[in-house]
Amino acid sequence: MNMDPVGLGTVPYMTKRILIVGGGYVGLYTALKLQRKLRGPLKRGEYKITVVEPESYMTYQPFLPEAAAGNLEPRHVVVPLRKVLKRCEVITGRVTGIEQAAKTATVQVTATEFREISYEVLVVAVGSISRTLPIPGLAEHGVGFKTVEEAILLRNQVLGHLDRAAATLDPEERRRSLTFVVVGGGFAGVEALAEMEDMTKDALKLYPELTDKPRWVMVEATEKILPEVGPELGVYTVERLRERGIEVYLNTRLESAEKCHIVLSNGESFDAATLVWTAGVKPHPLLQKTDLPLDDKGRLKATAELTVEGHPLVFAAGDNAAVPDLTKPGEFTAPNAQHAVRQASTLAGNVHAALHGKGLKPYKHAYAGSVASLGLHKGVAQIYGVKLRGLPAWLMHRTYHLSRVPTFNRKVRVALDWTLALFFRRDLVALGALQHPYEEFELATGQRKAS
Template sequence: MNKHILIVGGGYVGLYTALRLQRGLRRELRDGSVSITIIDPQSYMTYQPFLPEAAAGNLSPRHMVAPLRRVLPKVRILNGRVTKVNHAARTVTFQPPEGDARDLAYDVVVMAAGSISRTLPIPGLTDIGIGFKTVGEAIALRNRVLHLLDVAESTDDPEVRRRALTFVVVGAGFAGVEALAELEDMAKDSTRYYRNIKPSDVRWVLVEATNRVLPEVGPEMGRWTLEQLRERGIDVRLETRLESCAGGHVVLSDGTEFDAETLVWTAGVKPSPVVSSSDLPLDERGRIRTLATLAVEDTPGAFAAGDLAAVPDLTNPGEFCAPNAQHAVRQAKVLGDNIVRYLRGQELAEYSHKYVGSVAGLGLHQGVANVYGIKLRGFPAWFMHRTYHLSRVPTLNRKVRVVVDWTLALFFKRETISLGEMEHPREGFRAAVATMRR
């Protein structure tokens, strides 16, 4: 009897679980007794730690993604969304990009849809806000920053200029600090090509509701990072909340008000909406409750890992694993092996990994790290950041392409061209049609 394994999500957990299954079930996949399907809106996996470098132009966006169909030749890839999981009936409702939704049956389901940005009902957030979780958002943000430098250079209105050159980042965790540091570094580097814009004209504001930045690297390294950001002229506002940004008018909880064209929202994540449309058990934070084996509690045939799963941290009793790539990649390997054991009626292994620490990039040749208690800053931390993440990029093909990008960057200046028209490719054609009508 054919067993169908359905993986919801093609990110870290989805890709690495499928890779593990391809190896562990080689014979079963060959004889057709097992089949694997991945459902994801995209046909690629994004290596998110490289989003800041892609946004800053240090890395080609195509080199930080892994094409699922090429990497997983024995897996069926369906592009679309899962809108409902009915585990009692062992079916999911699949909505493709075009056409009607349909139900797909499975024997084993892997919930690996990850997370989305956690937003708040702040006036105007959807007007100027942009997230920082996808390649599209990273490249759109890069184009926006460079486009606004063009706007500022081309206007005589001081208010328009000031508004264009003001950038706000909300959230001082990994995503916020790394995005801010890389983009600030890129903008500063770009000003050399503008006659009327100096680095000091570009204002960057970091807004954080707590009293620290980069809590993942510890208090000491967090304080050092804060000092470095402020030395670079970045306006860091701790214990401050964004109250409103309606019409581009930013209002902070400390009473500060100013205008800005761009706001990057990185203030946390929440589980993918698909979990709330399932009959799987959830915790108070909306995550799927799992055992240390990554099997869903009291739910045979269901597994979950990554950002949407509440996985017990065996190295820290009473706590759960943090939603980061370090855990996701390692969980996926255990998860893949456990599914093989489940299909063969064997005992499942428990996931246990002591958090080794964190590394963060702060722009070209700058970084901060706290790994196994060893604290590094500046160039050594930046080098460790690149080395670690290079080792985690899937496939040799992608590793080589990343190294080539970095090597070229040593000898050639990065590109500082805004290609914002890529986001609206039909505007020129529409304008030409309108001209003919007149």
């Protein structure tokens, strides 16, 4: 009987579980590659890959702005986990704690049911959540932009407020309904604002009675937006947005949003019915409920081989891990999709190598650049130092992300959506009732359903 150099045990016929916590970029891509690499052992029952994710799908976040604006069908920007991870066990639930000393994870599958899952190899890929601040009114009136549900909500909210503005006779209510604020000048904020502003321009053709123009406002606390594409393209982006009538406030903070009244640090104040918060992310709070080492930012301390320091059979990558950037000694890799996807490939290979007692490879990838859409046929990009603007950058944005979206099925569906958009106008229907599905039945019964 062969000895196991990494400590997985030598008990025959014992299935060894690889637990992947999170089904986002890192979790999905790692599971996809492992189920291919371990096809034989999985079939024989030597190993079992378990993926735990609160949702039954992975969301390709770079396409959320286009899904919100009606350029893409929202279902086409998500990948159903069970459909693509056919040789894995997929548990729809939320991991509430990890005890590495006992090699167990606690999973909440319903409001009252918890499961204890043991494992031999652990992959932590829970990513990040929105980083909010204690700003009055933000929790009550703000919406994030990290999930497909939030993208659909924002779309319905914007179109719904156009309907309200067209129907009301109150000029103050009309002005409030037509004012939209986005806080945060990173990729999510800029792309969401640009795509939604494009959508409202199309939608206004259906509202001849609306003579007031929608007001779009971007608020950024630093002196520049889109820092990833460089200062020159950042300035270009601000200029193009302002040419479109979008108000861009730099070095400005949101002070309050109580009762939908926006107060900015530059002294500006006004009412706005829509507030989108995209001002940064922070590591997932689950990490605080583990016995694994964290850095001062709350991320897992990772090695260049994507293991967690001091734990050779615990792996981590993506937003929840502080991964050394070997191309920039002393720094860590940026929390973006480009690194997450590439780290997942290295991570899967290292898990496979660890299972077979082989050496692990360090993750090393020089950042290729960034692409951003500024609405239909508009964009900015910096690829290997080459700067692109306008239509070429927009085409680069679409080409890159089409190549990155998981599975051939989703690539085809996204390409078909784009092709149909060449011949038909975008869908401008608001389904705001989706947020209140019981309202009609409650009206009929006179009773309110328990949530």
